[in-house]
Amino acid sequence: MPPIKRTKFKLSSDQLMEMFYWLKLIRAFDMRLSTLVKQGKVRSGVYTGIGQEAIIVGTGFGLRREDFICPLHRDLGAFLMKGVDARTMMSQMFAKTTGLSKGRDSALHSGVNELGIFGNTSMLGANLPVAAGLGYTFKMEKSDNVVIAYFGEGASNVGDFHEALNFAGVQQLPILFICENNQYAYSVPLEKTMAIDDVAIRAEGYGFDGVAINGNDVLAVYQATQGALARARGGDGPTLIECKTYRWHGHSEHDKAFYRTDEELAMWKSRDPIPTFTTYLRARHVLDDQKLKEIESKVEATIEDAVEFASSAPDPSPEDAVSDLYA
Amino acid sequence: MSKELSYLEAIREALAEEMRRDPKVFVLGEDVGPYGGAFGVTQGLHEEFGDLRVVDTPISESAIVGISIGASQRGYRPVAEMQFADFISCGFDQIVNQAATLRFRYGGRATVPIVVRAPSGGNVGGGLYHSQNPEAWFIHRPGLKVVAPSTAFDAKGLLKAAIRDDNPVVYFEHKYLYRRAKGPVPEGDEVVPIGVAATRREGSDVTLVAYGAMMTPSLEAADRLAKEGVEVEVIDLRTLLPFDKDAIFRSLDKTNRLLIVQEDVKTLGICAEISAVVMEEKVDTLDAPVMRVAYPDTHPPFSHILEGANLPNADTIAAALRKLAAY
Numbered sequence: 001m002p003p004i005k006r007t008k009f010k011l012s013s014d015q016l017m018e019m020f021y022w023l024k025l026i027r028a029f030d031m032r033l034s035t036l037v038k039q040g041k042v043r044s045g046v047y048t049g050i051g052q053e054a055i056i057v058g059t060g061f062g063l064r065r066e067d068f069i070c071p072l073h074r075d076l077g078a079f080l081m082k083g084v085d086a087r088t089m090m091s092q093m094f095a096k097t098t099g100l101s102k103g104r105d106s107a108l109h110s111g112v113n114e115l116g117i118f119g120n121t122s123m124l125g126a127n128l129p130v131a132a133g134l135g136y137t138f139k140m141e142k143s144d145n146v147v148i149a150y151f152g153e154g155a156s157n158v159g160d161f162h163e164a165l166n167f168a169g170v171q172q173l174p175i176l177f178i179c180e181n182n183q184y185a186y187s188v189p190l191e192k193t194m195a196i197d198d199v200a201i202r203a204e205g206y207g208f209d210g211v212a213i214n215g216n217d218v219l220a221v222y223q224a225t226q227g228a229l230a231r232a233r234g235g236d237g238p239t240l241i242e243c244k245t246y247r248w249h250g251h252s253e254h255d256k257a258f259y260r261t262d263e264e265l266a267m268w269k270s271r272d273p274i275p276t277f278t279t280y281l282r283a284r285h286v287l288d289d290q291k292l293k294e295i296e297s298k299v300e301a302t303i304e305d306a307v308e309f310a311s312s313a314p315d316p317s318p319e320d321a322v323s324d325l326y327a
Numbered sequence: 328m329s330k331e332l333s334y335l336e337a338i339r340e341a342l343a344e345e346m347r348r349d350p351k352v353f354v355l356g357e358d359v360g361p362y363g364g365a366f367g368v369t370q371g372l373h374e375e376f377g378d379l380r381v382v383d384t385p386i387s388e389s390a391i392v393g394i395s396i397g398a399s400q401r402g403y404r405p406v407a408e409m410q411f412a413d414f415i416s417c418g419f420d421q422i423v424n425q426a427a428t429l430r431f432r433y434g435g436r437a438t439v440p441i442v443v444r445a446p447s448g449g450n451v452g453g454g455l456y457h458s459q460n461p462e463a464w465f466i467h468r469p470g471l472k473v474v475a476p477s478t479a480f481d482a483k484g485l486l487k488a489a490i491r492d493d494n495p496v497v498y499f500e501h502k503y504l505y506r507r508a509k510g511p512v513p514e515g516d517e518v519v520p521i522g523v524a525a526t527r528r529e530g531s532d533v534t535l536v537a538y539g540a541m542m543t544p545s546l547e548a549a550d551r552l553a554k555e556g557v558e559v560e561v562i563d564l565r566t567l568l569p570f571d572k573d574a575i576f577r578s579l580d581k582t583n584r585l586l587i588v589q590e591d592v593k594t595l596g597i598c599a600e601i602s603a604v605v606m607e608e609k610v611d612t613l614d615a616p617v618m619r620v621a622y623p624d625t626h627p628p629f630s631h632i633l634e635g636a637n638l639p640n641a642d643t644i645a646a647a648l649r650k651l652a653a654y
Contacts, residue, residue: 133397324435
């Protein structure tokens with residue numbers, strides 16, 4: 001099996017810039033959503049992943065259309081990267097008919113099978129058995145497609161986590177289990193919910209490798225992902241990658257997060273994945289002021305367009321409250 | 328054409344035929360592989376279809392359902408076995424929150440063609456956790472279909488219909504009937520449509536609605552009443568969600584009296600729902616109050632004396648019919 005940590009990779013300047021674009025877009029999207037909640041334009045159901053973007057970009061970059069992702073509730077960016085356009089995602093948050101759920105639910109409770117995106121419920125960890133089922137079909141077909149299943153460290157305490165990872169280990173399924181360890185399960189810190197430091201060591205109990213990495217370093221995440229992808233595509237089974245990170249906002253936009261200190265937040269903000277990557281790109285002469293400006297304008301225009309589109313999109317009709325229950 | 332199968336063999340034949348017809352159909356559950364299932368329902372399937380399509384799973388009911396949901400999102404039609412219907416509580420969240428809501432929250436853009444087989448019912452000395460009738464939990468959940476056959480013919484025909492259905496179907500197979508009910512079965516592509524009741528006995532004085540293992544004592548009670556000059560029309564619901572309201576209403580137009588029998592505990596069972604619908608829409612046809620015979624609101628005890636005291640039987644049903652006819 002190829003090692004996870006030392007997998008070699010080569011990214012072109014264009015690819016690096018694309019990663020940078022996604023980081024910026026996902027950050028801007030969540031920041032805008034946060035503002036829209038404060039303005040009362042988006043009702044609720046906003047769980048931002050601000051501060052955690054490197055995980056989505058590092059794991060989601062370069063996936064195939066046929067690969068399936070099973071995002072968690074902070075992973076709006078994963079939908080964008082897998083091919084759902086910004087207008088549709090903004091419409092989803094505005095509860096408009098142009099959103100994925102047509103107003104039936106907000107947030108990320110919807111998926112797109114054609115793009116390989118599964119939409120989870122609010123029952124955290126419940127996407128993991130589903131990921132096992134998706135991975136099982138790839139195994140049946142002897143295909144080298146993979147499933148990327150995201151969960152928080154909080155969800156790793158749910159029974160579904162155990163049942164899914166156990167099955168994936170027994171069946172050697174092509175799945176990357178990506179733990180976004182942001183230190184808090186809503187208000188409860190990690191040390192109160194598990195007696196271990198690293199979720200990654202749980203993988204050993206299921207017969208596959210787990211690795212804990214810096215989740216705020218997009219290239220570290222990318223590198224670990226490439227190693228795990230090579231294993232999964234090669235029929236060598238699942239891998240657990242624990243990405244240590246921190247969410248800047250509360251659990252939801254309504255949560256003021258009084259359970260943590262300003263110092264702690266400041267410390268993690270100093271590890272913001274975007275400036276780190278910006279410095280890297282500048283040092284490599286991939287990014288300059290001109291290119292930065294271009295990307296920022298593109299991001300701004302995309303978000304503006306999405307908000308404009310979603311604001312003026314049609315609301316659902318009352319009849320839609322009881323339709324689409326049965327095929 | 329005169330082939331007769333037991334109820335259990337009929338279920339097995341439905342599985343085998345559907346697996347031969349459609350390579351996307353597979354079965355999974357505890358002990359369903361070479362062992363052939365706790366009751367022998369899947370005997371021979373592993374030999375014919377192999378490891379990949381007859382999957383022995385760990386004791387993980389939630390994963391069994393979640394895996395099925397995942398596979399269904401890639402076009403598969405999994406049939407999940409709960410070893411006993413009692414254990415379905417361990418897979419409850421995946422059924423009621425993941426499967427039942429998926430199409431709704433996907434804006435009608437996806438289907439969930441899974442079947443969850445649940446061996447239910449008492450009178451087999453199973454005690455508290457091998458005798459339950461948890462169908463009411465699922466008829467309370469929009470997005471699901473629920474069936475409960477009483478004959479070998481329906482066991483096969485309804486399972487084939489359930490497998491071909493694009494919605495999640497919970498299929499309650501009654502353990503008491505496995506080797507006791509025998510009869511002809513549909514051949515070839517014939518299925519028993521979901522949502523259609525069957526009239527098992529014509530009559531003009533009282534309508535008796537029942538399903539599953541309650542059909543035998545219901546028909547026996549009807550025979551007794553016939554000797555007393557009361558003609559009972561006996562309807563086998565076959566599908567509990569959506570139940571065949573029209574069949575019940577048509578019968579009520581003749582009889583103006585309704586008795587509903589269920590093996591499930593009395594409070595908030597399907598009897599209560601049918602009764603409420605009749606009160607709302609058909610009260611003008613009634614010459615007597617709707618009556619129920621059901622399991623008392625208690626747990627299924629192990630002692631045959633205690634269990635016998637709880638189970639509805641031909642005596643208790645006949646007594647209710649007499650009361651109703653004389654009202």
